[in-house]
Amino acid sequence: MKKKLIRIIVAFGLFIIIFTVDKIVNLGNVFDGVDGLWLPLGLYLVVYLLVGYDVIWKAIRNLFRGQLLDENFLMVIATFGAFGLAIYRGLIGQNIDGFDEACAVLLFYQIGEWLQKYATGKSRNSIAHLIDLRPDYANLLVNNEITKVDPYEVALGALIIVNPGEKIPLDGVIVKGNSDLDTKSLTGESLPRSVKVNDEVLSGCVNLTTQITVRVTKVFYDSTASKILDLVENAASKKSKTENFITKFARYYTPIVITAAAILAILTGLIINDWGISLYRALNFLVVSCPCALVISVPLSFFVALGVASKNGILVKGSNYLEQLNRANIFVFDKTGTLTKGNFAITAIEPKVNQKEILALAAIAEQNSNHPIARAIVAAYQHKIPNGYSLTNVAGSGVIATKDDETIYCGNAHLLENHHIKFVPYPSVGTVVYVAHNQSYVGCLVIKDEIKTETREVLDYLNKIPAKTVMLTGDNEAVATDVATSLKLTIYRANLLPQDKLSAVEELFETKKINDTLCFVGDGTNDAPVLMRSDVGISMGGIGSDAAIEAADIILMHDDLRGLIDAKCLARRTMQIVKQNIVFSIMVKIGILVLSAVGLANMWLAIFGDVGVTLLTILNAFRVKKKLIFKSTKKRAI
Amino acid sequence: MTKVFRLKDLDCANCAAKMEHCLNKIDAINHVSVNFLTQKMVIEADENEFETVMQEVVKVCKKIEPDCKIIM
Known part of the structure; x- marks a missing residue:
């Protein structure tokens, strides 16, 4: 790389000197007559060979x-041809010129190649840097002695020490020490996560504050960091339709341009009867016959996009998925865990005047239960729960708590009806828990699965596109209607068993139009078949869930649905830039070809056009990285 | 079986595309992907035939881009 750069610079300097001298004194006239051509030829040829011997x-x-x-x-043919023509013109006594052109073509071709190589190398490094999760070593703790070993050698159950500033090399559980972790390279989240003893930690995170001791729960190849690296490295092997189109185009482009050059040479030669000019125009064709701008800029745009995505905690398994996500206009969501938090919370306590009493009584009754609803009640009651009650679980109805002559009934309508307690049924879509104290009705609690705070933002965004939004849920009709209307979903399907989800998606596939693209978003539990069946399967909160990582095409590492907006924006931006690059470079090439055919373009224009367009498209590809504003990430930061 | 190979000195994007095209013509290979940007080649072929396949792969690559080396 460096040697070549020096060579190019030297050659360029020489070229400038010879060129300027040539323009001032006209080297062709230094010696009289036909022999005058040998001086400029010799000088330019030196530069030509210096800069382009490797090409030749x-x-x-x-x-x-x-x-x-x-x-x-092709470049050698074009430049040799140009030299040949210049010599020919010199020999028949015409103006001696054209050597500068022939020499410049190869010079600028080399400059272009070098810049292209530099730019791609840079991007390769910067992307590799973005996803630098690979741990270099692990501090293995054996008999109170620490040895640095390859993470690959650490066995399951071994203890490792992670000092502040070090990357966690393997997945595990903390056995000693509390600390803050930087999970940025894994999730894109910039806020540190605090962890304590017994917390699970993932490889790829950086330990920030204090030393921790970790018991390894996964060997190197099963650890999160290696899994993600694997995935990102293999992502590039799944090529998008656009990329395949471009390589196909490139395959035909060169032969067509060369054939056209041959035909052009013969035709114009016959028409204007000047073979020198016709040949010159044909040589121009050869200069623009390399489809490099296209072949490099399109995959580069995708490559940059995949890198940016993984930096922001979005893993995309291939550029084809980015392409499809851009087109996606049917979004199917799993309800629990995706649109809603998947945990229950009290949304209302009726009547309001008795709130404290109702909650206290319910908490007493539910204190020993593991049911999610019970836990929601206990969690909401933040005081110490009085004990000494004997609790009786009435299967399918609720709990009865007794202490001395005090009785608390806590459960559904059946429970109260069975004990002949009068109450007013409360109309609600959630689960209603009725509470009675000593045979008299006190009130009720309404418990619902909460909609995630960011869900509305995401659905508003999708509705604006506009996209069709579908919700699949195993919950009953009432709950589904409530969520669907409050989120303005297009359609929903309720009462689905896990296995029904797939057939529901199949139905959507049957009714969709050819150009529609279906994207499924789920949390990765129980929905692997659906993730695989969809055009684009997106799973969220992917860290730690192997099934989700394997089945999904795009993984939102954050447990934040707004990653979907990010991914969609990125996909759109990438495809825009890809299109710009394709249209721009094809237009420029065709433009130069047309101008050359009618004799309006010389070789200077051809080479500048060719190299210039390649560089511009490369720079444009980088805009994927620069201009993309991650909407939600920004908001998160505020 | 799928194997990933690193490619050294793969200098031109068009050559990578050409390589991919020619390699995909080899019968024993199910799928090949040559990536210029990551400088990697992913080959999917039958495990038993992998060695013979690789010999052919090396030959094809050498023909298209003599400077490029496949790191085994």
């Missing part, structure tokens, strides 16, 4: 291997 060598080598459509070969 490759061209010759490829010629013998039968690779005639190789770009090196």
